[in-house]
Amino acid sequence: MIVVLLGPPGAGKGTQGERIAERLGIPKIATGDVLRDAIRQGTQQGLAAKGYMDRGELVPDSVILGIMKDALSSPTAAKGAILDGVVRTVPQAEGLERLVAELGRKVDKVLLFDVDDDELIRRLSGRTVCEKCQTPYRGLEPGTDCVKCGGKLVRRPDDEPDAVRTRLRVYRAQTKPVIKWARDHGLEIAEIDATGELDAITDRAMKALGT
Numbered sequence: 001m002i003v004v005l006l007g008p009p010g011a012g013k014g015t016q017g018e019r020i021a022e023r024l025g026i027p028k029i030a031t032g033d034v035l036r037d038a039i040r041q042g043t044q045q046g047l048a049a050k051g052y053m054d055r056g057e058l059v060p061d062s063v064i065l066g067i068m069k070d071a072l073s074s075p076t077a078a079k080g081a082i083l084d085g086v087v088r089t090v091p092q093a094e095g096l097e098r099l100v101a102e103l104g105r106k107v108d109k110v111l112l113f114d115v116d117d118d119e120l121i122r123r124l125s126g127r128t129v130c131e132k133c134q135t136p137y138r139g140l141e142p143g144t145d146c147v148k149c150g151g152k153l154v155r156r157p158d159d160e161p162d163a164v165r166t167r168l169r170v171y172r173a174q175t176k177p178v179i180k181w182a183r184d185h186g187l188e189i190a191e192i193d194a195t196g197e198l199d200a201i202t203d204r205a206m207k208a209l210g211t
């Protein structure tokens, strides 16, 4: 099953993507995580992406299409994948459509996470993430140990207020048109109320996936 998660920054795509992937027994692929790994490892891809990411802008489509291809062609994604933030522009959606067709597969569902702006800002201003495994946390200070892997929790540079404003603007201008594109191309979209308890949101998502 290939599932695309769409939604604004802070909507919980990473948090819920992990849970949905676990329940379905398939991997979660997050372009943001791949790019942050590349930055940490100091690769050319990471160096090229860092400026865009820190400012809250999108990394060029060509870079994302390359990550998408590598990830979906990998044997670990043979049974499917949860695509977290992988599609953020119409050219990326077109690229994914081409890629899945080449692989003889299809996008089974788009889950659109819905959270209002005030809540998004509250979430992002209080978020820390593990610098090693990238698990997001709320209510934990930087420097705390990650309960999953023991790595240190840090603040993301793009969670600073200026970058958050840019990310919300970019979402409206460049990612929202993907919703219309997906509808026009016959993809099934389920809107998920992504506020409230984590378990309740996961249940809503699983129900929308028909499982």
Ligand code: AP5
Residues within 6 Å of the ligand: 007, 008, 009, 010, 011, 012, 013, 014, 015, 016, 030, 031, 032, 033, 035, 052, 053, 054, 056, 057, 058, 059, 060, 064, 084, 085, 086, 087, 088, 089, 092, 123, 124, 126, 127, 128, 136, 137, 138, 158, 167, 194, 195, 196, 197, 198, 201
């Ligand atoms: P990315 O890392 O994907 O960032 P994002 O899309 O802005 O999403 P976030 O990770 O900020 O939020 P999320 O929806 O995953 O929420 P989370 O679960 O963490 O991308 C970063 C950058 O990489 C982009 O800006 C861009 O530069 C680049 N990039 C990546 N993909 C790209 C692409 N395809 N094209 C071009 N550029 C790309 O939750 C947020 C917080 O809320 C956490 O603290 C969490 O604990 C908390 N939380 C979660 N659920 C709840 C709840 N129900 N109630 C209360 N708190 C909650």
